[in-house]
Amino acid sequence: MIIFIVYLNFDQTWEIWNNAVRMNITNFVFLASQTPEAPLTTISTTEEPHWEDPGPFHVAYPRNYKFIMDDTPVCKTRDPFVILMVPVAPGEVKVRDAIRETWGNEKIVLGQVVDTLFILGRPGGADAEQVQEKLQQENQEHHDLIQSNFRDSYYNLTIKSLVMLEWLVANCKNSAYFIKIDSDTLLHVPNLVKLLLDPSTAKQNYMSGLVWWHSPVIRDSNNRFFLPPEIIAEPEYPPYPLGMAYVMSLDLPRKLLGISTQIKPIYIEDAYLGMCLKRLGISPTEPPAPGMYLVAPTHPLSNCSLSKAVVVMTTGIPLMKNYWERTKDPDLTC
Ligand SMILES: *[C@@H]1O[C@H](CO)[C@@H](O)[C@H](O)[C@H]1NC(C)=O
Numbered sequence: 001m002i003i004f005i006v007y008l009n010f011d012q013t014w015e016i017w018n019n020a021v022r023m024n025i026t027n028f029v030f031l032a033s034q035t036p037e038a039p040l041t042t043i044s045t046t047e048e049p050h051w052e053d054p055g056p057f058h059v060a061y062p063r064n065y066k067f068i069m070d071d072t073p074v075c076k077t078r079d080p081f082v083i084l085m086v087p088v089a090p091g092e093v094k095v096r097d098a099i100r101e102t103w104g105n106e107k108i109v110l111g112q113v114v115d116t117l118f119i120l121g122r123p124g125g126a127d128a129e130q131v132q133e134k135l136q137q138e139n140q141e142h143h144d145l146i147q148s149n150f151r152d153s154y155y156n157l158t159i160k161s162l163v164m165l166e167w168l169v170a171n172c173k174n175s176a177y178f179i180k181i182d183s184d185t186l187l188h189v190p191n192l193v194k195l196l197l198d199p200s201t202a203k204q205n206y207m208s209g210l211v212w213w214h215s216p217v218i219r220d221s222n223n224r225f226f227l228p229p230e231i232i233a234e235p236e237y238p239p240y241p242l243g244m245a246y247v248m249s250l251d252l253p254r255k256l257l258g259i260s261t262q263i264k265p266i267y268i269e270d271a272y273l274g275m276c277l278k279r280l281g282i283s284p285t286e287p288p289a290p291g292m293y294l295v296a297p298t299h300p301l302s303n304c305s306l307s308k309a310v311v312v313m314t315t316g317i318p319l320m321k322n323y324w325e326r327t328k329d330p331d332l333t334c
């Protein structure tokens with residue numbers, strides 16, 4: 001969550017500002033009854049639990065969500081040192097292709113294996129079936145989509161992050177780190193790998209990014225991040241790295257999921273992970289130098305700033321590609 005909001009064009013609104021701009025979800029609603037929910041498991045001897053309505057501030061998690069697409073070889077036939085996990089909306093094929101052509105295509109960096117995966121839910125709306133068919137074709141070509149059967153929407157981002165953790169726990173036992181990174185950013189992969197290989201970077205209980213140490217719980221009911229005291233009594237969230245990009249050691253997903261059963265998931269995904277982290281008694285880690293995670297930089301970035309950055313929020317595909325080209329210049333320095 002980030003509190004200042006900037007209005008951008010529609011294409012950019014989905015993930016930008018740590019996905020701060022909530023989509024108008026009303027147009028998803030009328031078709032909900034036509035889209036089949038997950039088939040109930042038939043081998044279960046117990047009855048399907050009756051799930052309570054999560055209400056306006058929580059999300060429908062846990063539920064018996066299933067992965068309906070995850071035929072990637074990543075973590076199955078090869079073990080990356082770091083996995084780049086990119087939450088995307090189903091229709092964002094242009095963004096995925098741009099990432100596949102740029103930083104998502106960096107597979108061996110400083111001698112380390114790196115892999116990029118996209119995580120998403122199931123499409124909603126009138127064209128859901130066509131979108132799903134296109135996703136299947138896209139995945140047949142790239143084998144890099146991880147899809148769960150929860151309904152993909154801005155409001156459900158917390159579900160997306162939690163099923164992402166589930167997938168990592170189930171599949172990536174031999175990897176060291178992952179980074180969750182929004183799709184409208186530039187990732188400077190060599191700088192990320194350098195940071196993670198540094199002896200001073202913790203190998204366990206490590207969660208870092210742009211850490212918000214004192215983020216207030218918004219009590220103004222007109223604000224899109226409003227949460228009343230009945231939901232969260234404290235005036236501030238525990239510290240958390242901004243959802244734009246957070247990097248974790250791979251021991252943490254299991255611990256976070258374990259503790260999440262004790263804390264009802266709110267719809268603000270990064271603040272929620274901060275709540276879980278606090279309950280685990282773990283503090284997020286500050287980056288070793290300023291300027292590694294840039295959420296609202298003045299564009300265009302100078303050569304010096306770009307040379308030090310790990311993650312840069314961009315204004316869209318053209319700027320992201322431009323920055324990525326510039327990071328390939330061996331002379332890029334301060
Ligand atoms: C979130 O996902 C759940 C599970 O698929 C679904 O029931 C709910 O309608 C979704 N919420 C929104 C706002 O899309």
Ligand SMILES: *[C@@H]1O[C@H](CO)[C@@H](O)[C@H](O)[C@H]1NC(C)=O
Binds near residue numbers: 302303329331332
């Ligand atoms: C950035 O570096 C490139 C070469 O690497 C150079 O051509 C360009 O002028 C530099 N830009 C600035 C603003 O210094």
